[in-house]
Amino acid sequence: MRERAADLLEWYDRHARQLPWRMPPGCGARPDPYRVWLSEVMLQQTTVAAVTSYFERFTTLWPTVEALAAARDEEVMGEWAGLGYYARARNLLKCARTVAEKGAFPRNRAELETLPGIGPYTSAAIAAIAFDASEVVVDGNVERVMARMFAVEDPLPGGKRVLREKAALLTPEARPGDYAQAVMDLGATVCTPKNPACGICPWMGYCQGRKAGIAADLPKTEPKKAKPVRFGVSYVGRRADGAWLLERRPARGLLGGMLGWPGAEWGDVAREAPPVAAAWREVGGEARHTFTHFHLRLDVRVADLPMEAVPAVGDFVPREAFRPSDLPTVMRKVFDLAHDTFDNI
DNA sequence: AAGGCGTGGCC
DNA sequence: TGGCCAAGCCT
Structure with a gap:
């Protein structure tokens, strides 16, 4: 040996x-x-x-x-x-x-x-x-x-x-x-x-x-379980001053502690849960992402928000403080889909 | 002690 | 395209 x-x-x-x-x-x-x-x-x-x-x-x-x-x-x-x-x-x-x-x-x-x-x-x-x-x-x-x-x-x-x-x-x-x-x-x-x-x-x-x-x-492995598909909706809101509405996720669990776009919990069906009342509009396509144990498909909604908007969840991140590279990949995919629908980014 | 937990590259 | 896989850890 x-x-x-x-x-x-x-x-x-x-x-x-x-x-x-x-x-x-x-x-x-x-x-x-x-x-x-x-x-x-x-x-x-x-x-x-x-x-x-x-x-x-x-x-x-x-x-x-x-x-x-x-x-x-x-x-x-x-x-x-x-x-x-x-x-x-x-x-x-x-x-x-x-x-x-x-x-x-x-x-x-x-x-x-x-x-x-x-x-x-x-x-x-x-x-x-x-x-x-x-x-x-x-x-x-x-x-x-x-x-x-x-x-x-x-x-x-x-x-x-x-x-x-x-x-x-x-x-x-x-x-x-x-x-x-x-x-x-x-x-x-x-x-x-x-x-x-x-x-x-x-x-x-x-x-x-x-x-x-x-x-x-070799090595032989046990057969893997199939991944289920989950669905959700993500809301990309931009205020008139260019600030983005983002949410810091809870410190435990999936994407714990990371920034993300607001939205209801993902599940067997997509649930609407806008963080603030606004004229949310759909974007073409969906964000697809695969995690360790499930596939995810996210519908993306975008809106221009007024200065006086008071969201129920999330916080506005000033335009100059927002870096897409701070987002986990799934949330960056959502941003990439939403990005083109805004003027003057 | 199984199952939760990301992502990108490869074929 | 979609499934597989990579210098694992935590609960």
């Missing part, structure tokens, strides 16, 4: 991707725990391509955990907009404030895991990458690589325990941070979910899945 780790590290020394949060392989210096933590949270269920620009933006605005801890909630939520899984941003702030209070990130896995937004994977990754601890780092990539290496046919998520045991067998004492990133790089670039490039894999000779000709069919 030691030989396999060594082979992979040799591959990593030659093929490691250069990433903004990563130290070059073999480089003696440790990366900044703040940057490791921030990148790992952003990378939860999210691709490197999607994360990179957000990481650059966050570290420019907030170079240290103390700076992030001092930021306003709304500003951080606005900068996270578009990246998804917004509970991560809420937990990010809680975690930053706890760490800033303590003075530093804890250095061991167990203590890291007590922090908000840091679970079994992220705690192990931070301990290994930032603090050189020999922790077993298991994410979706590692599960896929292990399922193929050892031809594990138990379907996920049930097979997770077995795959973790396999991962533990291979984890070395030396260079645990590089090793963890190497397995994940292997999964992201060679041992991919579809069309794995077995011919160039450093573990080709060890792979039982390849030997059995079933590598590309």
